[in-house]
Amino acid sequence: MVAAQSGAIVEATELRRTYHLGEPVHALDGVSLSLPRGSFTAVMGPSGSGKSTLMNLLGCLDTPDDGEVTVGGQTISGLSDAKRAKLRGTEIGFVFQTFNLMPRLTAAENVTLPLVFNDDVDVGRRERAETLLERVGLGDRLDHAPNELSGGQRQRVAIARALVNEPSLVLADEPTGNLDTETGDEIMDLFGELNNSGRTILMVTHERHVAERADRIVHLVDGQIQEVEQL
Numbered sequence: 001m002v003a004a005q006s007g008a009i010v011e012a013t014e015l016r017r018t019y020h021l022g023e024p025v026h027a028l029d030g031v032s033l034s035l036p037r038g039s040f041t042a043v044m045g046p047s048g049s050g051k052s053t054l055m056n057l058l059g060c061l062d063t064p065d066d067g068e069v070t071v072g073g074q075t076i077s078g079l080s081d082a083k084r085a086k087l088r089g090t091e092i093g094f095v096f097q098t099f100n101l102m103p104r105l106t107a108a109e110n111v112t113l114p115l116v117f118n119d120d121v122d123v124g125r126r127e128r129a130e131t132l133l134e135r136v137g138l139g140d141r142l143d144h145a146p147n148e149l150s151g152g153q154r155q156r157v158a159i160a161r162a163l164v165n166e167p168s169l170v171l172a173d174e175p176t177g178n179l180d181t182e183t184g185d186e187i188m189d190l191f192g193e194l195n196n197s198g199r200t201i202l203m204v205t206h207e208r209h210v211a212e213r214a215d216r217i218v219h220l221v222d223g224q225i226q227e228v229e230q231l
Contacts, residue, residue: 035200
């Protein structure tokens with residue numbers, strides 16, 4: 001890992017989010033968190049502690065009932081839906097436990113999907129996909145469909161897709177959850193390389209040995225930060 005750069009890419013202040021599912025569920029209750037540029041943060045906590053809710057708010061996939069989220073200096077609550085989608089598509093890369101690849105598209109085509117949000121990229125999309133797939137060790141799998149790839153290979157495609165718009169922030173939700181230990185370690189090595197190159201990463205995980213690959217662990221319990229553990 002590398003030392004975080006000055007300034008924060010994300011600032012979250014007093015976030016509150018309640019879901020009304022019969023009885024109200026207070027998913028987050030006054031959470032404040034800063035993600036310095038170049039940092040690698042893991043979020044841990046029991047089921048229902050608010051981990052995924054926090055990631056959804058920081059990733060502009062949801063909005064808080066109260067509190068503020070600022071990404072790259074832009075306050076999310078002040079943005080229209082279209083501008084929020086633009087920010088999400090260009091500044092944030094997502095990696096999910098279930099990969100979320102389009103089954104009828106090749107690896108290269110899956111990687112280039114987020115470029116629809118980037119008006120500045122109208123040529124060279126195939127070349128960009130090739131470069132990123134080479135970077136994650138899949139230069140020989142460009143035209144393979146997801147069902148022709150192993151779980152680890154599919155997660156590598158998902159990581160390449162997350163990087164295609166050169167985002168400032170990568171959010172990873174249980175990125176090793178569907179992988180065996182050896183493959184999961186390889187994926188974490190890749191996240192380490194991304195962080196060493198200056199990428200800011202926030203990762204949700206329930207696995208302690210995975211979380212320890214970050215430079216700090218945020219422990220969530222009942223929608224509140226119980227502890228921030230520096231590693």
